[in-house]
Amino acid sequence: MKMQRKIIVLALAGCIGAAIAPAVAQEHDTPTPPMLRWSFSGPFGRYDQGQLQRGFKVYKEVCAACHSIQMLAFRNLADPGGPGFSEAQAAAVAADYKISDLDDKGQPTDRPGRLADTFPPPFANELAAKAANGGVAPPDMSTLAKARTFERGFPWFVFDTITQYQEQGPDYIAALLNGYEEPPKGFQLPQGGHYNKYFPGHNIAMPPPLQAGQVTYDDGAPQTLDQYSKDISAFLMWAAEPHMVQRKRIGLQVMIFLIILAGLMYFTKKKVWHEVDKPSAIARGQDPKKTTI
Amino acid sequence: MSGHSTYEPQNKLLQWLEKRLPIGALIHSSFVVYPVPRNLNYLWTFGGILAFMLGVQIITGIVLAMHYTPHVDLAFRSVESIMRDVNYGWLLRYLHANGASMFFFAVYVHMFRGIYYGSYKEPREVLWILGVIIYLLMMATGFMGYVLVWGQMSFWAATVITNLFSAIPGVGETIVTWLWGGYAVGNPTLNRFYSLHYLLPFVIAGVVVLHIWALHVVGQNNPTGIEPKSEKDTVAFTPYATIKDGFFMAAFLVLYAWFVFYIPNFLGHADNYIPANPAVTPTHIVPEWYYLPFYAILRAIPDKLMGVLALGASIVILAFLPWLDTSKVRSARYRPLFKQFFWLFVIVCVGLGWLGSKPPEGIYVILARIFTIYYFAFFLVILPLLGIFEKTKPLPNSISESVLGAKA
Numbered sequence: 202m203k204m205q206r207k208i209i210v211l212a213l214a215g216c217i218g219a220a221i222a223p224a225v226a227q228e229h230d231t232p233t234p235p236m237l238r239w240s241f242s243g244p245f246g247r248y249d250q251g252q253l254q255r256g257f258k259v260y261k262e263v264c265a266a267c268h269s270i271q272m273l274a275f276r277n278l279a280d281p282g283g284p285g286f287s288e289a290q291a292a293a294v295a296a297d298y299k300i301s302d303l304d305d306k307g308q309p310t311d312r313p314g315r316l317a318d319t320f321p322p323p324f325a326n327e328l329a330a331k332a333a334n335g336g337v338a339p340p341d342m343s344t345l346a347k348a349r350t351f352e353r354g355f356p357w358f359v360f361d362t363i364t365q366y367q368e369q370g371p372d373y374i375a376a377l378l379n380g381y382e383e384p385p386k387g388f389q390l391p392q393g394g395h396y397n398k399y400f401p402g403h404n405i406a407m408p409p410p411l412q413a414g415q416v417t418y419d420d421g422a423p424q425t426l427d428q429y430s431k432d433i434s435a436f437l438m439w440a441a442e443p444h445m446v447q448r449k450r451i452g453l454q455v456m457i458f459l460i461i462l463a464g465l466m467y468f469t470k471k472k473v474w475h476e477v478d479k480p481s482a483i484a485r486g487q488d489p490k491k492t493t494i
Numbered sequence: 495m496s497g498h499s500t501y502e503p504q505n506k507l508l509q510w511l512e513k514r515l516p517i518g519a520l521i522h523s524s525f526v527v528y529p530v531p532r533n534l535n536y537l538w539t540f541g542g543i544l545a546f547m548l549g550v551q552i553i554t555g556i557v558l559a560m561h562y563t564p565h566v567d568l569a570f571r572s573v574e575s576i577m578r579d580v581n582y583g584w585l586l587r588y589l590h591a592n593g594a595s596m597f598f599f600a601v602y603v604h605m606f607r608g609i610y611y612g613s614y615k616e617p618r619e620v621l622w623i624l625g626v627i628i629y630l631l632m633m634a635t636g637f638m639g640y641v642l643v644w645g646q647m648s649f650w651a652a653t654v655i656t657n658l659f660s661a662i663p664g665v666g667e668t669i670v671t672w673l674w675g676g677y678a679v680g681n682p683t684l685n686r687f688y689s690l691h692y693l694l695p696f697v698i699a700g701v702v703v704l705h706i707w708a709l710h711v712v713g714q715n716n717p718t719g720i721e722p723k724s725e726k727d728t729v730a731f732t733p734y735a736t737i738k739d740g741f742f743m744a745a746f747l748v749l750y751a752w753f754v755f756y757i758p759n760f761l762g763h764a765d766n767y768i769p770a771n772p773a774v775t776p777t778h779i780v781p782e783w784y785y786l787p788f789y790a791i792l793r794a795i796p797d798k799l800m801g802v803l804a805l806g807a808s809i810v811i812l813a814f815l816p817w818l819d820t821s822k823v824r825s826a827r828y829r830p831l832f833k834q835f836f837w838l839f840v841i842v843c844v845g846l847g848w849l850g851s852k853p854p855e856g857i858y859v860i861l862a863r864i865f866t867i868y869y870f871a872f873f874l875v876i877l878p879l880l881g882i883f884e885k886t887k888p889l890p891n892s893i894s895e896s897v898l899g900a901k902a
Contacts, residue, residue, distance in 0.1 A: 272578065348764050367757055370764070448755055449755060459748045466740050466744050469737055470738055470741045473733050474737075
């Protein structure tokens with residue numbers, strides 16, 4: 202029996218070891234994006250208003266030239282838990298955009314944006330976006346921070362359930378923006394491609410979008426590539442998950458309620474069951490009510 | 495086994511109703527005086543948790559359906575609109591998406607518990623088979639629900655899974671076209687999946703009623719696997735089982751809330767936040783975590799038709815478990831060899847799940863094949879033979895003896 206057990210354990214250990222080996226070997230190919238500190242991580246995380254406003258500025262002045270963000274409405278800029286624009290400020294942002302609409306006579310017209318409008322896309326349609334960008338349409342950015350990730354691998358993905366690490370998306374985007382470099386010797390970069398060490402396959406169609414000093418910050422934050430990429434990643438996370446602050450706040454309330462409820466239920470259960478659970482004392486003739494719980 | 499009801503309502507109106515429809519007596523005999531073995535452990539609370547989760551899925555699902563649009567051009571957008579614009583829509587959707595995962599997690603605990611304690615053995619075969627039917631319906635429902643999001647993984651999962659039917663010789667292609675309602679996964683597919691995703695939970699609810707009915711006829715199994723013999727072996731459902739179920743359900747809800755509020759996308763796939771695009775295939779197409787062991791079995795077999803057959807057999811085989819396990823002793827507590835093979839089976843199932851998430855190449859395929867062989871050998875070789883060769887431990891005379899020790 203002992204021998205049998207040993208063989209099983211050894212066989213399993215061998216299997217797991219053999220399975221992990223190729224995964225480790227692959228890591229040299231594409232580095233894992235560094236884990237950054239985000240204000241919105243963890244159970245008490247909130248978006249940093251200043252960072253979201255800076256990130257929005259980066260989006261508006263740089264990304265928006267090619268990337269749409271069609272599920273975001275101008276009114277969202279003034280939503281609680283977001284970048285903290287006032288309604289008037291959000292309306293002013295909206296008014297700067299031209300929205301295609303029909304006028305009273307049914308004729309196509311461009312009118313200034315309103316709070317209820319969503320951000321208009323930079324290209325009329327996907328084909329136009331493709332044609333203008335070397336055959337690859339730049340993805341819409343509404344859910345981008347949740348649509349990008351990287352492999353965590355065993356056992357890290359198990360620990361992530363405890364540490365609540367959920368920021369693969371922004372970590373990846375920030376790393377990608379910093380990940381442009383010269384292709385290593387022997388790497389065949391197709392025409393129109395750009396080498397990025399974090400991009401799967403390393404050949405990314407998007408040219409390096411951000412350079413230091415490109416966007417002017419008026420709150421004194423450093424105008425570096427590193428800062429830009431963090432700010433835009435935070436902004437995209439908010440755009441993908443605009444109710445996160447509310448979610449985590451309600452989550453805390455729910456958790457406190459449920460833990461107290463479970464505790465009360467546990468002691469009620471103990472009380473109800475003690476006559477069944479203390480049968481030996483009761484069997485010896487002791488009054489059930491006098492046994493301790 | 496259902497408790498003799500002495501239910502006599504005091505209220506005049508209830509007396510009037512009881513004479514015409516004795517529903518009070520039914521509830522009283524099923525959920526109040528119904529005797530349950532006194533030695534049930536917390537693994538037996540998962541039945542109640544599953545009933546609760548079905549309720550959560552139906553209620554959140556009905557409200558989500560009020561805001562969802564089953565159209566290829568609008569589905570993804572409408573889901574995002576639920577997340578952004580519907581009041582507490584994010585909560586409804588995360589409850590529903592993670593609720594499916596919790597539902598499957600609970601059903602797996604429930605099933606492994608049934609196997610460990612031999613709950614499928616005579617006279618509980620029909621109870622067990624009804625459970626297998628519920629599980630099959632859950633798989634169909636969960637799969638179609640995942641498709642409704644109409645993200646990249648939704649679309650490609652739908653394509654891969656429906657394409658499995660094309661392996662059937664002769665009529666395969668016809669069946670797939672019929673399933674799709676066209677020549678590719680498209681709007682008719684999404685529409686029928688939506689319709690069926692709304693219908694099937696109510697079918698599940700119906701089979702759950704049969705499952706509970708069968709349970710109340712044969713009574714619950716218990717950790718000793720021996721039937722209750724006297725009143726000393728049982729306690730009344732209320733308050734004993736209700737408070738115990740209630741406590742553990744609250745504890746289970748802590749886990750559920752942890753996922754919903756703190757890591758709502760942990761169990762999902764990032765690619766499903768990219769709208770479905772028939773022109774772009776994701777690098778790795780993987781199903782939801784709860785199908786991964788079966789996906790690993792499918793891909794472990796080099797031949798498509800054989801793979802599909804193995805996938806189907808791996809689920810259908812569960813229905814034959816009462817007859818494959820030849821041992822007269824129910825509980826693993828008294829079956830030292832079975833206990834070891836059982837835990838190895840659990841490790842193999844979890845291992846297959848992990849392999850299902852890996853690309854089908856190199857060592858992963860070899861491991862998946864070894865694990866698949868064990869999966870089937872457990873049912874077809876180990877269980878039938880164990881019943882003949884295993885030397886089981888002596889059973890206690892009664893449940894109360896096992897709890898109180900021989901002196902009581």
